[in-house]
Amino acid sequence: MSFDATRLANAATAVLRAYDPGHDLPVLRRRFGAALAELGSNENPLGPGPRALEAMRAALAEAFRYPDPRGAALKAALAARLGVDAGRITLGNGSHELLMLLAQCFADAAHSIVHAQYGFAVFPIAAAAAGAQAVVVPALPREHPAAPYGHDLEAIAAAVRRDTRIVYLANPNNPTGTWFGDAALAALLARVPQDVLVVVDEAYHEYVDAPDLGTALRFADAHPNLVVTRTFSKAYGLAGLRVGYMIGDPSVAAVLERLRESFNVNGLALAAAEAALGDAEHLQRVRAFNRGEREWLRAELAARGYTALPSQTNFLLVDLGRDAAPLERHLLERGVVVRPMGGYGLPQTLRISIGSRAENARLLEALP
Incomplete structure (x- = not known):
């Protein structure tokens, strides 16, 4: 009998599928070279700012040292910037790790986790990894005037059960790009019991300019069950370094510390993130x-007959109204990488990152 470790996987892992990172970009880079337009991963085409690059170069000489396991300097910089106590901040290997940790620390097979249809892909993965039951709330309809395919906050609040431990929200949301205003979040927080964590992922917060959307942090003092996650991967241009952070009640941070991996944020990432946080000029340029x-x-896109949903992010979700796979293949063969959304249940859409002007022009030239 041949050995098959899949039969040994625990119940939570057995139902998971491996994360799909999309196309093999190193292979595509060798094929297309500089002509490749990488518009599938929501990266910042301007890259890190000069202060972050300088900090990384300086930190290289200390690469033989373990990083600060507490990330004290970055936490202090974040605390000063956000106006919160450093004891409320947890650092992560990207916000992905923190979203997973929250489920692993606070939910199990006896609990449910509520999230929206078409919400961030990590939410159902986190629920499954913890063995919790995922309660998936239908999204707003495509015809919704402000947030097509977006979060239905009234339905999400109504879906909370006695066994619910976590409600996951993304604002703005990936992959739709849509958002909900501060008033809508306040109404949801008023309805959710205090023993349920409300986790708001604000990965795209720095791109927001909608007048009705500030940040969930404004409600943190009144709602200690509110948790906010953010990342340096997007607007700060540090996707390759993997550093994110969470702001929550000190008791939430203390629980995560029990399971958080030692040295989960590397030394280059700590140095670059702290420097990036202080480079207001670069962030404004981005x-x-x-x-x-x-x-x-x-x-x-509209001039060519392609409809993009409203967005407060660095990407556009284009709704073709038909299977998007043929168009995605057409673009790929011409060296333009976009992200098909069939895995999210949106096979009629493509998510297109905002690239450089040259990359965006190549996309437009490649469209049929």
Whole structure:
């Protein structure tokens, strides 16, 4: 009898599927070279700012040392920037790790986790990994005037059960790009019991310019069960270093510390993130570029008959109204990588990151 370790996997892991990272980009880079337009991973085409790059170069000489396991300097910088106590901050290997940790620490087979249909892909993975029951709340309809395919907060609040431990929200949401305003979040928080964690992932917070959307942090003092996660992977341009953070009640942070891996954020990431946080000029440049390029690309797509949903992120979700796989293959053969959304249950859509002007122009040239 041949050995098959899949038969030995625990119940929670047995039902999981491995994360799909999309196309093999190293192979595509060798094939297309500099002509490849990488518009599938929501990266920042401007990259890290000069202060972050300088900090990384300086930190290289200390690569033989273990990093600060507490990340004290970065926590202090974040605390000062956000106006919170450092004891409320947990650092992670990207916000992905923190979202997973929350489920692993606070839910199990006796509990449910509530999240929206078409929400961030990590939410159902976190629920499954913890062995919890996922309660998936139907999204708003495509015809919704403000948030097509977005979170239905009233339905999410109504879906909370006695066994619910976590409600996951993404604002703005990936992959739809849609968002809900602060008033809607306040109404949801008023309805959710205090023994249920409300986790708001704000990975795209720095790109937001909608007047009705600030940050969930404004409600943290009144709602100690509120948790906010963010990342340096997007607007700060540090996706390759994997560093994110969570702001929550000190008791939530203390529980996560019991399971958080030692040295989970590497030394280069700690140095670069701290420097990036202090580079307001670069962040402003990134925000302005993204805002202008996103609306330019939206208009150019519309002129060619392609409809993009409203977005407060660095990507556009294009709804074709038909199977998007043929168009995705057509673009790929011409060296343009976009992200098909069939895995999210949206096979009629493509998610297109805002790239450089040259990358965006190559996308437009490749469209049929």
